[in-house]
Amino acid sequence: MRSELSHALQRGLATLAAGLLAACGSTPPYQRPAMDIPPAFKEAALFQPAQPRLLLQGEWWRVFGDETLNSLQAQLVIGNENLGLAFAQYRAARAALAASRAALAPSLGVGASTSRGRSPSLPSAETTVSLSGSASWEVDLWGRISAQVDGAQARLDASEADWAAVRLSLQAALAQTYFSLRTAEAQTESLNNAVQAYRRSVEMTQDRYRVGIASAADVAQAQTQLKLALAQWVETRRSRAQLEHALAVLLGRPPSLFTLDVMARLPAVPDVPAQLPAQLLERRPDIAAAERRVAAANAQIGVAQAAFFPAVTLSANAGYRGETIANLMSAPHLFWSLGPAMALAVFDGGARRAGVDSAQAAADQAAAAYRQTVLAALQEVEDNLVSVATLQEEATYLEESQGEARRALDITTHQYRAGTVSYLNVVAAQTTALSIERSLLDTHNRRLAAANQLLKNLAGGWPLPPNP
Template identity: 45%
Template structure:
């Protein structure tokens, strides 16, 4: 009866201890996270004339590169998403962060371990050696040699009274989500790089066609000049000028080939293959310049993966302060062990050889020379650093969007004026060629107008390439089709802890 009462009393005390621990664990030391204040403008400064984003816009779908209406670009981006080696490295870092979350969660549960072994020990000064427990007398000395067999099961559970473990999990989760943001930002960056290289390659194709057509026109002009020279209508210097102009333009056409090859090589590496394994055939149709819906500045915080990752690092740094402050409080651990211990293998695992122990323990550092204070100070400084970096990321995001908005708007106006210049140059070229055929102007006048026309045509194509590149950069600055909801993909929802 007495034994039963003692066991009941111990059980009551243990339950009381657990209840107290649970009550205390309702709160955690350290500051709770609050998003740092950001001065967000009501709208972008350069947004005049741009379409506002609505939920049905194409940019919301995620596959933003489809806005360019180019099937080959879509295929290349799909290959990049699967085979790019830098993305593979970023994805491996993401999985490392996910494993850290699982490790932090495991600290909430008891740990179990088992041990089985045999030990042999001796005491005394005798020289005789025996293999079983015995006492030997030799020359007045005694030697005791014993052998013990042990089999035990040990359990340990650290109660999260002050919230240290929960802050650790909070920090790991924030680091995991920051890693997910880094992965998304890297993917968006490489997608943007590929799209820019591909669009520039297509613009070079159009420039190549322009130069090839110009070379053909200059070849006809040279033939006409040679015929006029043989007829005594024009001097030989006109023939030399026509040939110089033809060869110079041929050299410009050849020069484009290495530029195109380099872009093709860059695309090959982005999709994860060697340059020898990828060839992109020239074609006549240029990708379309898309209409890009522009979100509000406040939405940029939810659409930019790099900004979201920067904020998650602030959350992690905030939780680290709680971990550092928890070091000032004692750790409560409940330990239990039990098993069998005997000196004979034959009757090792029998009831008389059984042992067990259970009980709580408190551990607390009384003096550490200021190490804990220094650690709290360090974590607070790290938090301030990550807040500043987060705010800078937001400011950089606002600046990038403003830059590309004004760049696209101004270049659109420039393109309209440049197109007028192209049409005027074409008309001037047509008139001057007719005058030369009629013998009213010299060939030097024709060469000047031809060079002006070609330069204007190439400038118009270069401007189109710049507009296409700026459109990609604007989409990337707006976060592509990404949203903050994608920080934890569906496959990883089990990593969340409510």
Template identity: 40%
Template structure:
């Protein structure tokens, strides 16, 4: 290959060739070298990871219905059947500043890909200049004086005024013989794809945060109503206890205990109202508005909906978790950087051409006798650098090994969070059923206590005490349902939230769609590494 290369260069530079023939032969040389060029460095292969056959904490029905084609909807929040929640999440996807920052980072990554791709093409520049130079009768070249930018004729001893007009164009092209530029583009694409996945992750994170805070706020709505009812009942019980104490029927200790019970409910109420206000403030920020101008009306009778979350095979988690995809694409980019570093050991070949016209009159500028041109290759190589290039190769390989380890750890963490979410949902389901049974029994006890009051068998204070127990059972059930609904949101987020990486969708980087028109992430870059 070296012999062919030197022969081709010698042929291009042979003085017998005309400018046009010389240009054609150098173009043919460039095309031949580009076609036969290789890309040094290792080709990328996705790192191997250990994938379980099923989720350990999945319920029996979930394991039985695991479907390789099953997936969450991209608008997963609609399964909760709450129009207000849907409105808030859709607003957050448009106005949240964290999403805006992630979108800007993605556009930056695309711009870097475009800039690196431009290095594959020649650089062409052009220029046009005109000068008028005057020389006095006392000027002498022996003094060493000169006029910057003047032509050779203007430095003669002959006095007078002269003109100089020139028009020129130049082109230079660094041939990617060893794949340095292509590896750099490959690395930039990998980084852009990782940023794309991070953008999807930011969208999912904001949507799930809105949902969790919203359900926490609705839980507070129910608790506030139940605590206010408990406060009223405890106030009545305290009044009855004080009246009994005044009649000598109860002790002062019972009065103090009734006061403590009332104050405890008051404290719980204040804490719950604080939680609601803070959840409201958090939702306001997530949807991109100041908390002062944002308010959600209370819904004390809110009914939590628990959707069935489709559970696919664990292997699909690698394509549906944005953090896993981002870590894998980061490793791919690091692998490409090894090729960039190794290409520095090889010489670079640059083809340069410059031509134009120069004359002292503008009328005769663009004429054949006024033409000037130069053309030739430039071969450059580093002979000694003290081991700097070797160190860079070692650095890029270490970064790749680090990114591979990070990818594998991210996969393990992804499986862990899904198992944690399944465990939480499974146990909260059982806990919800237990509290529902407790509430049902307390409703029966309260009905029995009320019937006994009408029969004169128990006192009103006994009925109020039983009512307190019933309200606490309602609160326990409501809180557990809220936690179960929030747990389902967390599980949906851990399963990828309906997003999925698809490396079969390929579109040109330069022709990517605006962010407002994109149907989803990962549709603007080719995920496959060049071979």
């Protein structure tokens, strides 16, 4: 019996060795889709293409130097539900990889049974007891299982990059929401100051009207100016409240349980270095995810092509069967089997060819999506580079015009008190001064937004200052 089992094992191993020698992989060699990357940004000094791979960045928002923002970012990682969803998707991809790898190993099973029965040929009822074990292993001759594992690994890498992309996007959204909230606070403070000034103007015109120096129209114009400023003041308060609600939801908290102290001060806009990092394609998680999906699609071609080859499985069964447990382990009660099995679809109506064509089309789609992701990334960087530069210039002009507008308002107010100009001139000067102040705050917010987006576009941006 042992001699027969040994011979059977030898024949099975010989079949396996012959199959492995004749084995050939069915997955086409993977090559990253070619991209015609320019040697430099149009709006900056340096750009060099690099290999797409996920590089997790540190606390990039620290360049804004705002401790409240730093604290909110730390809370974001803990509470945001979208980030939790992305992490759950990553865990599912990790489990899928483990399941695909399990197919490379043999499967083992054991069984035990007992039964009692009687037939006409037996004088009495008979009890049968059996113990058995089985093993099977699909020989990956054509690389089907290996291709599935490669595809699962690539999808896991893409899922990890997706997780990082969601985190980066949420961090940038939190920063921009925070900047907008601080801008709304500053606008509210500016309007509050304007309201106080307009109230003094109303009192002044009423006093002048009572002594016959000003007209009723002057009083009406002063009151109209005051009411418009109050309406704008209410609007900025509404905007600030809604932005605070948005921050609460980003942090995974009900708006009723979240309050942020009013500061009415915007962070400073960080300087953008003249030399940008050369690792744009390395650092962006969306690009890394797109490239990994191309690799996964390429592996799926191998899976589809392997369907044209037979599936070879080695299986073995052994056990004991007898009337009593005491006699089970004796040689006469032994049974076993060992041998390979092969299965191949002879005719499928073109289903396998369609599967290969579909996999190839999916790979082409993934490659096109990768190229489009790279192009979109380049556009985003270029757009925000030019925004950073032009908004700085715009802010300079607004600061200069603000000084001129304040000077013009003082002169016009004195002229009105002297009776040399009408109150319409005062209203125009007040409107201009307030409009410029609000435009300056809005430009500061847009400069922060452009810097924030550029940091996001570069997946962490330029070198960060050391921690305090």
